[in-house]
Amino acid sequence: MRSLLAPYRQASTVHRLAEALKREITRPWTVMEVCGGQTHAFLRHGLDQLLPAELSLIHGPGCPVCVTPAASIDLAMALAVRPELILCSYGDMLRVPGSGGRTLLDVRAAGADVRVVASPLDVPLIARSHPGHQVVFFAVGFETTAPATALLADQAWQSKLGNLSLLVCHVRVPPAMEALLTAPECRVQGFLAAGHVCTVMGTDEYEPIAARHRVPIVVTGFEPVDLLDGLLRCVRQLEQGVHRVENAYGRVGSQAGNASARMLIERVFQRVDRQWRGLGSFPASGLCLRPPYDALDAERRFPQTAPTPDRPDSPSSACISGAVLQGLARPTDCTAFRGRCRPEHPLGAPMVSAEGACAAYFRYQGDHHVQ
Amino acid sequence: MSSDLPTVQLGHGGGGSLSHDLIRQLLVPAFGPADGVLHDAAVLPAEAGPLAFSTDAYVVRPLLFPGGDIGSLAVFGTVNDLAMVGASAFALSLSLILEEGLPMATLHQVVASIRLAAQRCAVPVVTGDTKVVERGKGDGIFISTAGIGRVEHGLAIGPAAVRPGDAILVSGDLGRHGVAILAARQELGFRTDLHSDLAPLHEPVQALLEEGLELHCLRDLTRGGLASALHELSAGARLGMLLQETAIPVAAEVEGACELLGLDPLAMANEGRFVLFLPADQAGRALDLLRRFQPAAAIIGTVAGEAVLLQNSLGLRRRLELGQGEQLPRIC
Numbered sequence: 063m064r065s066l067l068a069p070y071r072q073a074s075t076v077h078r079l080a081e082a083l084k085r086e087i088t089r090p091w092t093v094m095e096v097c098g099g100q101t102h103a104f105l106r107h108g109l110d111q112l113l114p115a116e117l118s119l120i121h122g123p124g125c126p127v128c129v130t131p132a133a134s135i136d137l138a139m140a141l142a143v144r145p146e147l148i149l150c151s152y153g154d155m156l157r158v159p160g161s162g163g164r165t166l167l168d169v170r171a172a173g174a175d176v177r178v179v180a181s182p183l184d185v186p187l188i189a190r191s192h193p194g195h196q197v198v199f200f201a202v203g204f205e206t207t208a209p210a211t212a213l214l215a216d217q218a219w220q221s222k223l224g225n226l227s228l229l230v231c232h233v234r235v236p237p238a239m240e241a242l243l244t245a246p247e248c249r250v251q252g253f254l255a256a257g258h259v260c261t262v263m264g265t266d267e268y269e270p271i272a273a274r275h276r277v278p279i280v281v282t283g284f285e286p287v288d289l290l291d292g293l294l295r296c297v298r299q300l301e302q303g304v305h306r307v308e309n310a311y312g313r314v315g316s317q318a319g320n321a322s323a324r325m326l327i328e329r330v331f332q333r334v335d336r337q338w339r340g341l342g343s344f345p346a347s348g349l350c351l352r353p354p355y356d357a358l359d360a361e362r363r364f365p366q367t368a369p370t371p372d373r374p375d376s377p378s379s380a381c382i383s384g385a386v387l388q389g390l391a392r393p394t395d396c397t398a399f400r401g402r403c404r405p406e407h408p409l410g411a412p413m414v415s416a417e418g419a420c421a422a423y424f425r426y427q428g429d430h431h432v433q
Numbered sequence: 434m435s436s437d438l439p440t441v442q443l444g445h446g447g448g449g450s451l452s453h454d455l456i457r458q459l460l461v462p463a464f465g466p467a468d469g470v471l472h473d474a475a476v477l478p479a480e481a482g483p484l485a486f487s488t489d490a491y492v493v494r495p496l497l498f499p500g501g502d503i504g505s506l507a508v509f510g511t512v513n514d515l516a517m518v519g520a521s522a523f524a525l526s527l528s529l530i531l532e533e534g535l536p537m538a539t540l541h542q543v544v545a546s547i548r549l550a551a552q553r554c555a556v557p558v559v560t561g562d563t564k565v566v567e568r569g570k571g572d573g574i575f576i577s578t579a580g581i582g583r584v585e586h587g588l589a590i591g592p593a594a595v596r597p598g599d600a601i602l603v604s605g606d607l608g609r610h611g612v613a614i615l616a617a618r619q620e621l622g623f624r625t626d627l628h629s630d631l632a633p634l635h636e637p638v639q640a641l642l643e644e645g646l647e648l649h650c651l652r653d654l655t656r657g658g659l660a661s662a663l664h665e666l667s668a669g670a671r672l673g674m675l676l677q678e679t680a681i682p683v684a685a686e687v688e689g690a691c692e693l694l695g696l697d698p699l700a701m702a703n704e705g706r707f708v709l710f711l712p713a714d715q716a717g718r719a720l721d722l723l724r725r726f727q728p729a730a731a732i733i734g735t736v737a738g739e740a741v742l743l744q745n746s747l748g749l750r751r752r753l754e755l756g757q758g759e760q761l762p763r764i765c
Binding site: 067071073076077105106107108109111112177178179180181184286425426427 | 620621622623692694745746747748749750751752754755
């Protein structure tokens with residue numbers, strides 16, 4: 063692993079790219095990195111300290127945990143407390159508060175059977191070894207995790223596993239980028255798109271966005287060299303006044319993406335309007351199970367599970383997470399940041415997940431930035 | 434023979450013949466006393482000089498893991514806590530809380546492991562207790578140990594003794610225990626040949642003391658790993674630290690597993706590693722000694738500034754991340 067990643071972390075290459083960025087930038091530009099993984103990597107490696115003053119990075123909404131609506135988490139918790147039910151999800155989903163501030167970790171502590179899985183394909187094993195229980199997979203994530211959920215749905219359908227169902231909250235990246243660009247207050251002039259999404263989906267979906275909104279979109283990986291290389295390519299396009307889709311992650315992602323994964327997504331899911339936490343509803347921005355797979359929909363299987371939100375899906379009045387997720391404010395602009403809002407008691411979703419912009423600032427930005 | 438029953442029963446903690454048999458047939462043969470005469474308390478010989486006293490409770494799933502088990506963990510954990518003030522343990526207590534239905538073979542295995550671990554540290558188990566809780570009210574075995582140790586040096590080892598400019602060393606590579614346990618739980622679908630780093634630490638600490646080094650502070654790196662320990666010590670000493678990320682030893686297997694699961698090796702648990710603070714001009718001698726026990730021991734930074742910062746290979750600094758308690762694998 064170390065030798066695999068070494069070329070993409072090499073100090074001399076990173077500094078060479080940072081120098082080029084400083085040399086070539088002539089005007090102020092605002093670029094959004096779409097994915098929380100990119101935000102996290104920028105701050106973890108301290109790359110933000112290497113950027114020229116003319117370049118503003120704003121952090122996009124690409125943290126699946128952050129944008130999962132509180133109502134879905136309420137529903138997951140309402141399912142989890144049923145005694146006959148085992149709820150499975152990804153680890154960082156367990157820490158995200160629902161509308162009343164409670165988390166799946168809280169309901170687990172109160173006795174619910176909530177399990178962390180690293181892969182959805184572990185879920186059929188749990189279902190088979192607990193024939194007397196109903197097993198629900200709480201499926202969240204972008205196009206990165208959707209194929210694995212689709213594979214699970216397909217396996218469950220083919221093998222007629224009667225005690226497995228899915229609570230699907232998958233979201234799609236391109237509609238969110240469109241929505242950000244059409245917002246009147248939008249400041250984004252270029253995008254760093256997430257390489258792992260393109261590994262699945264390819265880059266075709268970005269072409270109409272780049273053309274319509276005249277923004278460069280550069281696909282990047284998540285290592286220091288990947289990110290600075292992507293930024294440099296994006297700034298070069300901006301300086302030249304062009305707006306292309308450019309793949310700076312060619313070692314993994316291709317224009318066509320992963321054909322079999324895309325087919326699987328098409329076969330199992332259909333597009334729906336979806337609520338994004340802190341942002342509102344975007345057309346066709348979500349995925350839900352299409353017939354006949356919708357027979358596996360946990361909401362249909364347990365229709366009587368009505369979550370009762372303790373209060374409406376609005377973050378604390380001090381929380382500016384909506385503005386942070388749209389790139390209109392920085393986490394440090396928030397009066398609650400590091401005070402009332404901390405990872406152990408978050409007021410808004412971006413403080414919850416390791417990939418949330420607020421959590422990334424909380425973890426990595428310290429006194430050395432203030433000096 | 435009650436300890437020949439296939440599983441632990443509630444009666445093994447009930448004070449009747451089953452309890453009696455368990456103590457006579459399993460625990461007294463393992464730990465003594467040699468004359469077999471049991472009493473309510475152990476009487477220990479007193480000597481002049483300060484004593485160190487520490488207690489800890491042990492819960493781990495699975496009970497048996499690559500590189501150790503809850504029994505050896507309970508002995509080394511308390512021996513190590515005492516070692517962190519430079520004390521050598523001379524008596525241990527042992528409380529076992531057993532869950533009804535625990536396979537008797539597992540109990541035998543754990544008791545044998547406790548015995549071996551105590552022998553390894555030359556510390557007798559002088560007093561103990563056994564309780565049994567109903568099925569579902571425990572997790573197989575919970576163990577609590579307490580230990581008394583002699584302090585035979587004149588140093589005030591602790592956070593308050595840390596000084597600006599002190600060198601910071603770790604006694605070996607980090608994160609093996611945490612990754613080995615995660616893999617042993619078989620929930621995350623990955624396999625590894627990694628073993629826990631579980632080990633007693635009194636020997637390297639004694640070697641450092643015998644060398645006459647001016648130890649300012651020691652801390653064993655258990656739950657929360659290096660990150661948690663350094664944040665605690667920084668708060669206690671009211672001093673910052675600057676660490677060189679590339680100097681912090683992490684085995685390639687640990688780094689790979691953490692990279693894939695989205696975990697931080699510096700926040701992973703260890704059970705046989707400690708961090709050491711001492712004057713910078715003694716760091717080389719300390720390192721030579723530590724490397725006799727663990728070749729990966731390293732000087733990782735210095736006490737400086739106000740925050741705990743990590744300088745990476747790019748020469749850039751960031752705060753050392755403090756985990757939130759439970760390490761949860763990330764989604765993507």
